[in-house]
Amino acid sequence: MNRISGPLGAQATDVEMNAMRYKFVSEQVSVFYxxxxxxxxxxxxxxxxxxxxxxxxxxxxxSTFLRTLNRLNDTVDNCRISGRILLDGKDIHSPDLDVVELRARVGMVFQKPNPFPKSIYENVAYGPRIHGLARSRSEFDAIVETSLIKAGLFNEVKDRLHEPGTSLSGGQQQRLCIARAIAVRPEVILMDEPCSALDPIATARVEELIFDLKENYTIIMVTHSMQQAARVSERTAMFDQGHMVEENDTDVIFTNPADNRTQDYIMGRLG
Structure with missing residues (x-):
């Protein structure tokens, strides 16, 4: 079980008030295995x-940092975290914060598409069902349709909703996983190399989807593709050997980075 220092007290400090201007703020976050x-x-x-x-x-x-944001590292034996992570100004390791609620607010899309061994419909309806977000069939139908539309998949699967999710192509499966994440009404979507297992056409579809989704969601994405980062992100953070090297507007990172390690990585001389 992880332990993290510095739970919020009753009175918000200047740090917490400043954090509330951002979706997430990490402060001196370290991870130990x-x-x-x-x-x-x-x-x-x-x-x-x-x-x-x-x-x-x-x-x-x-990726280790990404998984601290919805406490997925809690599932790793001997993992310990120090520092503080604030979501809307609230410490995500505060004793009164429910981890299940946190993971509903902060969804996750993994590197390899991982649809459940269920129908397309049930893949999307599963989360709302366990979180009690719908009661009637019509409410579930509406959530499934809306989520698939937001994921850019509905028109492709509307006549086959009761077929297995695993029957879809790789790119469609990844968009189904995005629809599944959206269905529980998250505020943040974490994406860990969401296109690395996809062909160029499927990658382009997912990138278009990411661009559309940012209007309603905060998206944090790990990617090895410099071109992808440049195409879809507004901000970029560079990591090296467990340290965050720098963070800035994406165009600044790619055209005028402050650190030589960033320049070397972008030019292919590092990693």
């Missing part, structure tokens, strides 16, 4: 309704 420190004192502010890309070489800590 046993005695091994893999993430070092990360300070990062994530803007609401924008796409933030996390880039850097393999093993640099970007």
């Amino acid at each position: 046993g005695e091994k420190k893999v993430l070092f004192d990360v300070d990062l502010k994530i803007r609401a309704n924008a796409v933030t890309a996390l880039i850097g070489p393999s093993g640099c800590g970007k």
